[in-house]
Amino acid sequence: MTRRAKAITLFGLAMLPAMVHCRANARDAGNAAIHQMLLFLEEDQSTGTGNFPEGIFPAYRQYVFHPNVLKDDDNLFFTALVVFTLNGLYPQLTDADRAIARKIRDRAIPAFALYQNQKGRQTYNFWRTRPPRIFPHSGWMNRFDRQQALPDDFDDTSIGLLARMADTETVKQVHALMQGFTNLPAKPVRNTLKAYRHMPAYSVWFGQKFPVDFDVCVLANTLYLVSAYHLPWTAADSASLKLIRTAIQNKDIFSHPGYIAPHYHTTAIILYHLARLYAINPRLLAAEKSQLEEAAKKLWETTGNPVEKALLGTSLKRLGYKMPYPGPENLDSAKIHAYATGNFVFFIANMASMLPNPLKGPLGKWGIGQFNYYCPAYNIALLLEYYLTPVPGD
Numbered sequence: 583m584t585r586r587a588k589a590i591t592l593f594g595l596a597m598l599p600a601m602v603h604c605r606a607n608a609r610d611a612g613n614a615a616i617h618q619m620l621l622f623l624e625e626d627q628s629t630g631t632g633n634f635p636e637g638i639f640p641a642y643r644q645y646v647f648h649p650n651v652l653k654d655d656d657n658l659f660f661t662a663l664v665v666f667t668l669n670g671l672y673p674q675l676t677d678a679d680r681a682i683a684r685k686i687r688d689r690a691i692p693a694f695a696l697y698q699n700q701k702g703r704q705t706y707n708f709w710r711t712r713p714p715r716i717f718p719h720s721g722w723m724n725r726f727d728r729q730q731a732l733p734d735d736f737d738d739t740s741i742g743l744l745a746r747m748a749d750t751e752t753v754k755q756v757h758a759l760m761q762g763f764t765n766l767p768a769k770p771v772r773n774t775l776k777a778y779r780h781m782p783a784y785s786v787w788f789g790q791k792f793p794v795d796f797d798v799c800v801l802a803n804t805l806y807l808v809s810a811y812h813l814p815w816t817a818a819d820s821a822s823l824k825l826i827r828t829a830i831q832n833k834d835i836f837s838h839p840g841y842i843a844p845h846y847h848t849t850a851i852i853l854y855h856l857a858r859l860y861a862i863n864p865r866l867l868a869a870e871k872s873q874l875e876e877a878a879k880k881l882w883e884t885t886g887n888p889v890e891k892a893l894l895g896t897s898l899k900r901l902g903y904k905m906p907y908p909g910p911e912n913l914d915s916a917k918i919h920a921y922a923t924g925n926f927v928f929f930i931a932n933m934a935s936m937l938p939n940p941l942k943g944p945l946g947k948w949g950i951g952q953f954n955y956y957c958p959a960y961n962i963a964l965l966l967e968y969y970l971t972p973v974p975g976d
Contacts, residue, residue: 613676615910615918616969619962620675620682622918623664626959627689633719637693639664639959643717643931646952654719657708658697658738659929660957665690665745667963674970691746697738704752705734705759705788706742717931717953733789736760737800737845740807753811760784760804764818765794775841777832783822786845798829799846802855809863823866826856830870836877844932850890851928853878857897861974875901889926889961892968899971910969921965922958929955 623639630636633654641660642652668683675683696712699705709715714731743753764782765771771779771794778796784804786795801822808819829835834842835856839849846852856874860867867874878901882894895907931953 611911612909612969615913616675616966617679617682618913618915618918619910619966620679620686622922622962623668623686623959624682626922626962627686635693635696637661637689637691639690639957641955641957641960643953643955646954652956653717655955656710656718658694658706658742659708660955660960661690661693662706662738662741662745664959664963666741667960667967669745669747671966671970674972694742694746697742699734703734703759704739704743704748704756706738707734708732708738733787733792735787735800736763736784736804737786737797739788740800740803744807744810750811753807754813757808757811757813757816759788761816761818763788764821765796769794771796775834775838777828777834778825781821781825781828782818783825784818795844796825797843797845798826798835799843799852799855801826802859805866806859806862809859809866826859827867827870830856830867830873845930846928847930847932849877850881850885850894853881854893854897857900861900871901875903879903887924887926888921889924889964892965896964896968896971899968899973902974904973904975907968907973910965918962918965922961924961925956926961927954927956928960928964931955 626639628634628636628638628640634640634656638656638658639661641655641657643655644652665687668686672680672683694706696710697707698711699707700711700714709718709732711731711734716731739756743756763785765780765785766782771785773793774796783796784801785792786797786800805819805822805826808815829842835852836849839852840847843852846855853874856867856870857878860871860874864871875898878894878897882891882898885891885894898905899907
């Protein structure tokens, strides 16, 4: 060994304790930040006072033409998403943080019954069903809760079943029910792009009288449920996957995100759903992986919204993209609160999405009947997911 090599080696050995100490400090700081985020969730979860049932996470809606007005909106959607997310992160948590996650879940699951189908069917609604609600706390509009109540939907049902970790037999029964709510010649979809009009994919709704409505994110969540429970593949599953793959190959997820995913609306959120589906069943989107990866990387580098950046970072991890991902070491309670209350819209209630062509396009662009949804707890759940999701192979 040369004198120079020996000196470098001795220097490296001398620095090793300091490096280990720095890494330990960073790990401890990261664990502390994760703990603070879980405490935020625990404290944000409703105790049953005010406008939110016990166990539900507060969410708020904003009509696009009244941007300064936020309405309390108690719904199943965001609470189920938070619980579903924590279920997936559970193995990455410390024992103390697992206890918090269990407590959150145990408080949330009983509230799911408020949103379950009125007749006892194992499907879920966005809003309460007993009695039916639409746009809670809307004053005069709530006189029409019963007449205008929405049917149960595939999204809340899929996420709700996953969140509560329903038994396989229940999920099989729901999957069988889903086969009756697809795009068929007798009741064709009338509000989608030409390439998808004849695909017998799933609708968004469990409603016989409701128009067929396509959303690639809802389809991705439905196929995630099918994959998570290893259910036998059906013709509707295949058609739904074909629609998703066509939307990627035709670049409609980039050029027409609000049309192809009217209830989620942005390319970044579409990529998040597709990356999650890829992670649980890579063969479904293996041919499109590189295209999804490239798009997510580009958006990750350019977005200025910190929650969207976290969401895209998680997507890249799930797609197996290896790069340095910032950790949570520099987060304090003030920054966590800023993430929670930031201007990030994950979901929209889009009444124009159900209109037939050609009305859907222009009315959707103008924001007619569009409500943006905000949920501080889910922002934090997305941030937790970003920090705790491992990159495959690491």
